Amino acid sequence: DQQVKQNSPSLSVQEGRISILNCDYTNSMFDYFLWYKKYPAEGPTFLISISSIKDKNEDGRFTVFLNKSAKHLSLHIVPSQPGDSAVYFCAASSSGSARQLTFGSGTQLTVLP
Amino acid sequence: NAGVMQNPRHLVRRRGQEARLRCSPMKGHSHVYWYRQLPEEGLKFMVYLQKENIIDESGMPKERFSAEFPKEGPSILRIQQVVRGDSAAYFCASSWGRLAGEETQYFGPGTRLLVL
Numbered sequence: 001d002q003q004v005k006q007n008s009p010s011l012s013v014q015e016g017r018i019s020i021l022n023c024d025y026t027n028s029m030f031d032y033f034l035w036y037k038k039y040p041a042e043g044p045t046f047l048i049s050i051s052s053i054k055d056k057n058e059d060g061r062f063t064v065f066l067n068k069s070a071k072h073l074s075l076h077i078v079p080s081q082p083g084d085s086a087v088y089f090c091a092a093s094s095s096g097s098a099r100q101l102t103f104g105s106g107t108q109l110t111v112l113p
Numbered sequence: 114n115a116g117v118m119q120n121p122r123h124l125v126r127r128r129g130q131e132a133r134l135r136c137s138p139m140k141g142h143s144h145v146y147w148y149r150q151l152p153e154e155g156l157k158f159m160v161y162l163q164k165e166n167i168i169d170e171s172g173m174p175k176e177r178f179s180a181e182f183p184k185e186g187p188s189i190l191r192i193q194q195v196v197r198g199d200s201a202a203y204f205c206a207s208s209w210g211r212l213a214g215e216e217t218q219y220f221g222p223g224t225r226l227l228v229l
Contacts, residue, residue: 032216043117043204043220044156051213089155098169099211100146100158101218 003027004092006104014112019077021107023090026071030092034101035064035075037086044089048075080111115140117207117221118187125227132192132199134224138207145188146218147173147180150202162188195228202226 005024013019021035031052036044050057050064050073057064063076077084087108091101118137126132138145147159158172162182173180177195182188192199204223209215 034217036220041223041225043119043222046217046219049217091156093216095211098161099144099208099216099218100161100169100172101148101156101206102158103148103155105155 002105003030004090004102004104006088006090006107008107009105010108010110012110012112013080015082016079019075019080019084019109019111021075021077021088021090021109023073023075023104024071025073025092027092027094027102028071029094029096030102031095032093032099033064033066033073034091034093035062036089036091037084038089038106039086047088077109080109082111082113085109085111117205117219119203119205119221119224121224122222123225123227125229126195127229128196129194132195132226134190134192134203134205134226135187136190136205136207136221137187138205139219142207142209142219144208144210145182146206146208147188147190148204148206150204150223152201156204159190192226195226197228200226200228 034049035047038044048062066073087106090104093099148156150156160173160180161169177193202223206218206220208218
């Protein structure tokens, strides 16, 4: 039972344009959501997070949107840069648990120069 | 380096041997999580520890796997009598705590275990 889903295994975007990565979840107990970026042979790097009491959080080029009624979140990267090419993981946790993260399967983003 | 540290980065073991993976959390962090990424899969939670206590080990296989986080020193994930199916990347993450504003987990570079 996949509680966090990233339905697009890959995404290609032109440099300078917007990248939109999507994530859906099924567990209504999740109240904290994070996006991580991962390069091969490295650990996940934290990018941005959002609490369920908000619907938007912005940090530089990265913005995360949360739609609780649809159980959907998205990560927007504007403008996209070639260095953004990596696998992006969506993750979620709940205060009722030990805060362990449940991850999606990842989306490979390729930003073309 | 104030980040999460893991060693070794790569570990090769033969079937039946023991594997010990170490994790030093970020400075000031007392909460440690271990995750495993099997080939072609996402990261899966294994165990959550605070200093000297296992808080949640619901994701850890019941046999051959154990974890500790002593008062002094790094957290250790121990795999006894390794099998080929244990080959994976093992990631450690740490956080300040579980309350709002403390809960972001930061990851180490991982240990890649290969069982021959």
